[in-house]
Amino acid sequence: MADLANTGSLQLRDVTKMFGTFRAVDSVNLDIQKGEFLTLLGPSGSGKTTLLMMIAGFLDITHGDIALDGASIADVPAEKRNFGMVFQGYALFPHMSVRDNVGYALSVRKKPAPEIKTRVDEMLELVQLQDFADRKPTQLSGGQQQRVALARALCFAPPVLLLDEPLGALDKKLRVEVQEQLKDIHRRIGTTFIYVTHDQEEALSMSDRIVIMRDGSIEQVGTPKELYERPATRFAASFLGKSNFITQGVKTFALRPEKIDLRVGQGGDDARTSGTIRSITYFGSMQRIIVDTAQGDEIEVDIDVWRNQEALSVGAAVDLLWQDAAAVELKET
């Protein structure tokens, strides 16, 4: 896999996709570093799959340009782009064994059989499916099928791997497990991963950078921490994690629920605002408390269960406190 040490960066310039008069993807500009784990995050219909399909070459771009390592690939057909792809639902070849599925990319490139065998064994080991080489896809569990799809897409050492909600069909527990494996594989092979999901936790825990998409355009790009700590817009703040919004004059601030402290009793001079508790919901590791403020707003506060064990009850009067840095000013209201 040494041959791709210097390839795998992508440049998207004004990429736009129209379906009739509808803009599914709208002037997307993005530089993707080689070896990066980039996540496209957004609600349903925000254009994630469409953008991915244009990168893969299955959809023509209406205008704009996509370049690999600086050279435009807009006119290169899908089968010549050499991008690996893990499809939503995996799209394994049902009539072929796991081994033939994984080796397909090499065998259509007419590589000699021994070379294919070595490489396939290597890939099966990477995804820990050595013992399943002779099974058919229908004889595998969802998680195993997912790993076959991954091995198949990585077998020809593509510079870029595209994944469209690869964990969508798995249950919660398995998802977390496969997330770890995916991260681990990414670290080991250093391929650029472009990952589509609408699961914000998945995006936060796996990505080097996250692109938040909304109605076909990019809302905000940044590392998970940047996006969480400094959301630029109301949409970004509420899509990635939970957020309270506070208006002061013409300015709006986003305030994460876990960054607020709560003190029983009213009128402390360090209090930002005060109010009464409307509800308390217990989540095990923390409790979510909704406070109606004197100004008529509703503020959510997440606090550890072990704190404030005294007199927290619905209807109690409380002061709310937070640090200056906790309130992030938003660009738009």
Next chain:
Amino acid sequence: MNALRKHIHPGWLIIAPLLVMVMALYLGPILNILWLSVTDPEPGFGNYAKLGESDALIRILWTTVRICIITTVFSVTLGYSIAYAMMHCHQRQKNYMLTLLLVSFWISILVRTFSWLMLLGRRGLVNVALEDIGLIAEPIAFMRNELGVLIGMIHYMIPYAVLPLLVSMQAIDQRVMDASRNLGASGSQTFLRIYLPLTTPGLVASTLLVFILSLGFYVTPAVLGGGKVLMVAEYISVQLLVTLQWGTAAMLAALMLFGVLAMLWIMSRFMKLSTVFGGAAR
């Protein structure tokens, strides 16, 4: 009674009368034919022995098989391209083509056969037109020969070939084809290595259907063959109605039955018949 109930699902009791009736109406006549073939005109395998003695019989069987094979090859090949085109055009055109396909099922076989005579007969549209332009001096003999029989039979069989193919093509996930391209396969590689294997059950079903239907074809060979192309079905009817040799007729019918069963048996050695006839593809 209770013990019985444990072993036999009550549902069976409800359908039992129908089951018995169907078995009687189906198996009865078949057994009767088998019986006739070894008893008429006298007990023994005399009828079957004729196969070894009579060149004419062998020639008829060979004509039948040859015509059936050619018909099947052309119908299934053409049917495959038609089904493929239907799957890959716009929804509107697809509905249009599907309607045409169904309409052809509703038109009587006699009408469809005679229309070929109007088109391709000695004084048919095509010959007259070609003569008028001066391209040919003598009418081309499209009809009243084996070519005529083949044209008529292939035309009649194509819709039957299309339907099973359409079903198996419809079941293919477009993403599987995309995946193949994404992995670097060219169009023809994708077709040969993914599309064709995935439509093989449909191909087999369509081949069996067309071949078996062709074996018993009667009207088209009789009309378009002009008496020169004798196939088994027509010969059987002659034995029944003209020469009254029911034993020979029964023997030929039994032979066709065994032929079809043997074919199904050979196929079942290569693939599960349930996948061919629309069972779960596994």
